Amino acid sequence: MPPDGLHDIIDRWQHPLVRDLAWLLQAPDLLTLNRPGRPEPAQLGLGGDDALADYLGHLEARPEEFEHFIGDTLKGRMGHYHERLWQFLLDTAPATRLLAHNLPVIRERRTLGELDLAYAEAQDPTPVHLEVAIKYYLGLPEGPGDDADQARWIGPGGLDSLAIKRAHLERHQLPLAHSPTARQALAERLGGPVPHLRQRLAMPGVLFYPFHASLPPPRDAAPDHHRGKWLYWRDWSRLHDALPEGTRGAWLCKPHWLALPLPEHLTSLPVLEHCLRLHFAGGGAPVQLGLCLPGKGAPAEWCRIFVVDDDWPRQMPLPPAAEAP
Secondary structure (H helix, E strand, O other): OOOOOOHHHHOOOOOHHHHHHHHHHHOOEOEOOOOOOOOOHHHHOOOOHHHHHHHHHHHHHOOHHHHHHHHHHHHOOHHHHHHHHHHHHHHHOOOEEEEEEEEEEEEOOEEEEEEEEEEEEOOEEEEEEEEEOOEEEEEOOOOOOOOOOHHHEEOOOOOOEHHHHHHHHHHHHHHHOOOHHHHHHHHHHHOOOOOOOEEEEEOEEEEEEEOOOOOOOOOOEOOOOEEEEEEEHHHHHHHHHHOOOOOEEEEEOOOOOOOOOOHHHOEEHHHHHHHHHHHHHOOOOOEEEEEEEOOOOOOOEEEEEEEEOOOOOOOOOOOOOOOOO
8 A cells, every 4th residue: 555655754743734834845746747836845945854844843843923824724625724835835935935825817897716826936036826726536447538537536525526627727727827817917916017927836635546446547647646545435344454453543634634643643443443434324425544554663654545435426527628629
């Protein structure tokens, strides 16, 4: 079962917000596209272990400003929490400066959308438009298209897919920034014209592969993307029997789907199984677990699991419409 390889980097920090920020700084994008991806730590002035440790260590020692900045987003949608982490990072990292966030693009009193983030790098004055999304998709052995089709990778609730998200980003969100209306909105926010604009797309997350069948990665998946497994509740006993003795885990609740928990927050498999049995007795929604597998003479390995009801998915998103020629 594939481990979550970032945990050894993250586990030196105790504060949950600092752990999530450490995860965000290291997590790879899900897709490799023909455009720049997430800003790398070096571009943020955090290249090298010492710079990164100093930055996160300062937040760990004095988290009050960070906690105030995040505020009530911890009680809301994961996407809003993820955006807020990026806002804080771009505004406090040594080599970047946040210029705008959630900038509405309005034409004739009609909102066309908004730009997630605009920031400047210390080495280049050209503003950067950064669109961000954090996504967790489960792959279906059977579904639309061939076995590498992105439409087969759907969200736990069955309302979204990797194909839909990519199409929306490439056909709407990213082109929107180049429209005259968006450029005018940026100029008004930044206090001057914006003749040039660079763009980046950050989409970290996890792709969960089926436990009961083989499935290749979706087309254009980043080689180092984070992986997990998903299984039906009826297959839990098979998974349980395959896990080494001493495995412990945690029930992950939104928006706490980024960094995996500290060891003291883990519980035994029998306790998790009891909670899952009660949950799925009423046809419960999919549940994400973080499992810590003890190593024999080696560091423990982590993996992420989605457990779904036996009739999942109860709905299936349609693939995005083909682009007009």
